[in-house]
Amino acid sequence: MKFERSEENIGNRVFKGALFVAGGRFVLRLFSLVNLVVLGRLLAPEDYGVASLAIVVIGFMQVLSDMRVNSALIAMREIDERHIDTGFTINMLRGLLIAALLFIFAGPIADYMNEPKLEDVLRVISVVLIFDGARNPAFTMYQRNIDFSKEFRRRVAATILGSIAAIVFAVLTKSYWAIVAGTLFGRFTEAAFSYWKIPYKPRISFREWKVFVSFGGWLTLSGILSYFTQTIPQLLIGKYLGASPLGYFTIGRDVAQVATRELTGPLVVAITPGLSAIAHNTQRLRTAYRKAQAVILGIAMPIGVGTALMAKELIAVLVGAKWLPATDVIVWLGPTLAFTMIASATDGLAMAKMATRAMFNRALFVAVVSTPVFGLAIWQGDMITVVYALVFRMFLQTAVNMYFAKTLIGDSFFSPFTSSWRSLIAAAAMAAIVSAVPASFTPSDPEYVVLLEMMPRVLLGAAVYVLAHFVLWRLAGRPDGFETKMLEVSGIALGKLRRFRRTAN
Template structure:
């Protein structure tokens, strides 16, 4: 693809993914915050316990087939690849759900000694049956970089599900409102995907087509399993060794920090993954793209994490109430971990786009061998605060491991990464200092928030004025071109 056309595709994809983020992701995130305000830590904790078990099984749901379809070039895909992927996913999902229903759900209830978890796991896991139905459609839209349709589908399903979930919470359905909010978007999206792609699966399956996509997907699945292991072990241990209430408190802190980071960066990753695949043989282009991804992810997230570190306590007490006060300290620690993580954010997607899923899995395996024991010790010694501290340690280790592979395959050094994030880092330190002084001077909370955001924005503008103006002109030029030539 020509550079200008590729840039247009990237900008268009980011615009529509941003719209999806603002409407779907932000709306869904806001719904979770409203549910947290209406419900109690214990109820959040029960769902968190259930998700730990379902996530381990769900990671095998599409066995990496969706990622393989996106990564492969169009010239190497035939219609039978898509049909094989669809029917393989459906059959596999049915087998996975039977395992969850008869084995995983009772095991989860017995592990936590919470009988209600059995039914929660079984209902939550209905999403396992929905995901493979959407798998090929999502891959086709992503491969064509048709993020407009993807955004419309995600927005519609999230908004409808969120409104209904809040209504259920007001009606007193408690934990089931959270369960519904997790499951419903997948169900609502099914007819929307069929309508968007006009693709209908044919009743055909080919062994060679299966090998083509499964050979790539098996490594992606292994990577996803290790990722889920690392992201769930703290939930598992807190729920077992501490309490459901503690897990609910930790879940809120995690949702406001690392989950928020993941939702935002997922938007960029969704756009960049097919782009990395299309340019996998041009290291120079990939390096420049990756630096921009790291920089702009950090610009967007650093002020949020700075706000949570400096003003997290009045925010939690003011919005959620005193019942969530124990989340304040882990919230601040986890916010700091996110700022560390952003140094190498999206590196796994880059390696996958390079066609190196085996290396990505190896990297995740190394991280998991370090992550699991440190989280176990942290939870055992200091509960949710210990888990948060262990998370910071592991983010430092993750930066070191990721930088090694970035250096090996793209010649990216640690100095390069710090240079990329230097504008948001300097702006965050400056904004934090001002906010801290105002906080200790007794200035009103809202004035402090305005000062933090304003000072951060001014420093970013001072350090990146020319670049930001250039980016805005590029977007406006693309928008004008699309208006003239629809």
Template sequence: MAPTQGVKTITTNVGWSVLSKTATFGLKFVTVPILARLLTPEDFGSVAVALTVVQFLAMIGGAGLTSALIVEREGDMDTVHTVFWSNLAMACAMSLVLFFGATELAILMGAPNSADLLRIMALLIPLQLTADVAYSLLAREMNFSKDALLSTVSEATAALLALGLAFLGFGVWALVFQLFSSALIRLVGLFAITRYMPKLVLRPAKIIPLLRYSSGLMGSEMANFVTFQAPMVVIARMLGLSDAGAYSAANRFASIPNQVVLSAVMGVLFPAFSLMGDDRKRRADALMFSTQVMTVVLAPAMFGLWAIAEPAMLVLFGPQWAYAWPVLGLLALSKAIITPCSTFIPYLKGTGHSRVLFWSAVLRAIATTAAIGGAAYYGTLVDAMTALCIVNAITLVGYSWAVFRVDNIPFLWGLLTSSRSMITSFVMAVGVRAFLHVFAERLTNPYLELLAGGAVGAVLYAILFLLTERALLRKLWGMVRRRRGVPAIEGS
């Protein structure tokens, strides 16, 4: 029987994951701007388009089986071996499809010169899918400390190698080598940590129960993939590789806070929610608490980036990218608007509500693709990013309504509670922009403008947070005291 996971176990695993992602964030904070200075927007655009195809085929090849392994915690090793060989077979098939159809796919994606990249990057698919099987063994045991260390090592090593190759003049191949080295280190490390050795066991009957879960999950993952990757394809086809590269570079940087927090926390919340079974009150409380905490952490970072996007783009990326500062700002704004939804996907996955997850993801994918496509067709990249912000605002309301219905959480109360820190962060960001506008004549240096805006934003948010989130602070303090074995003070 799987062990019961308490708050202490969950928060400990979240801590390890966040620590890993924070270390990776620190490196990416430095390496992404340096790579942007050494490479061209076309380089970033070509790799981003190729990676979109690879990730889509890898997702289809995996068919959600490794996620099903995490939920099906009692599965024996014959099931694991069968999933491994199924994943490997599908990965090889997808790699062959990509290799022989590279030219046609590159043209379809609006990047005809990326055909050679696609052929080489086809080899990423088996590297990713075979590693996912070993990862599922760690995840279903909630053993994230070892994975955290491995992720830090693989990402850091790959980023440093890419920087070295970029300095030596390898251009776009520096980014390609970064992807391969990270995937290979992760693959070898996961197999070493779990000591998993595949055996030639093929028992299709073992994966039939997994397919019942994974088939529903597969549809939602495809829709989510379209939501996050369709902008790249639409921009490349309608606006060209230069705009696609500007979008890719800005999106890489704007996504760093999400990669630090969400990718760490979501990996832990998914199995954690699955352990709560049919305890609806416990699930609802956990959902609202985790959503509040994620919004408190992410919203000020994303709204703050929107407020200081202009000097940040110039300082971090250099003069050749200065024209793209509105893209960075609008991307940060679009991600800020959707922060209260950060825990919805692991919640729906972990509680088995695949139908709600599927339709929410499909509707969001359709709306995102249509809005960005229409804006790009009739306007510019900035218009497309503005459309993305509008879609995300609508998504926030619709997604919240669908998720809160699952455990009968009152909609207006739930939306206000989960979005309160987002509203506070928006007020802070508006204050920062007003400050920078008023003192524009004195803040003539972009470095000074960046530092001043950051300092003002930190002070404003601290004041607003203390005024609006005292109840959450008391709850967090009570959890800390209980973890230390100190009796909680009445009312805390």
């Protein structure tokens, strides 16, 4: 396998990689959307609540012991087979250990969360930790070299099989075991495909363990704190308010990020190895980071704002009117998630600069400030106050990320705004005009009627956003940014379409 990487044509390679990741995310989201539609109608809010708690616990166990092997393999300047072997050994032992611990302590965890059903779910789903630990780290070499084609195939296969398993079990059991089955099948497929047609098979070795400990130690601590602040809303809602409110929160959060994270996520993933490849060139790194953030926010803002504007319609179409109590969650989280994309590539920037201790300090600050806010929110005994606290935490995280980026590359704190202000104004214009158009939503209407009624507002919003964006761009003197990248992509797509037509004729 190729362990070295090229610094040539980073921008185009990152964008090509992002397209592959986007393709995988599109398929993933398509089947996740099918899952959402089917499971939302077959399962009760309590089922979603139980499954959500189990996944949160699994995630925390993983973060608690994660040495960030894959991140290290991508970020390090030089690696060889010894690093692959050591990374595999660390991950495998970690997976076995935390799976055993989760199996043993499933009962006490369920008791603490006041949810008896959680015990059996945790013991079954602990197998996921073994699957994850057995993955082949050599697969990461493709991502290190900004080649995401094989990751695309792996994610597609895992998503399809996991979705099929979830739907089949939902029809058979009509319980939370459907979500458990989908998770198990999907993660097993991801592990299996990390070996399929991969030329290097890792062996047991501890030769480079010091490298991973020195790189991953601070990242592990940072990951624990970050995961805690991200999942504390679910933990508090599940423990103090019950499984049903947690089910509404989970559905609302999933709908709020159904498009934003899946369309911008590919760029965030693809840019990390790209930034690592040019980390030694600060000026080039600064320019690449600015442009990446402008493109990410330009895509995210209309989606997040549009999701909030169409919250009731989206719930009715996707999961049914019984989930309408989740509307406020979507209204608050949709635009907030989109805005946080203004500093979404900061982790990739930190990895590129190997600033792992600074990442821990950042996570510690956010956790210390936001945890008391969540405590006050749950004291009010209302799900929506926890959502408000989550919005506060997300804005706090964004401000901290912007300051973090400033210190890493010597840029201005307001640099993300100077690169992306047109996206913010265009999204505000879109929200103002679409809000002024009356919505004829009726919960009892069939889904296809709701969909047809919302489409004119969706098209209007898209047209206003695009028009406002390009008017502002021309007034600003056509600077290099989101608009130039979109024109470049459009030109490439049209060129390929013309060639296809000529070939077909």
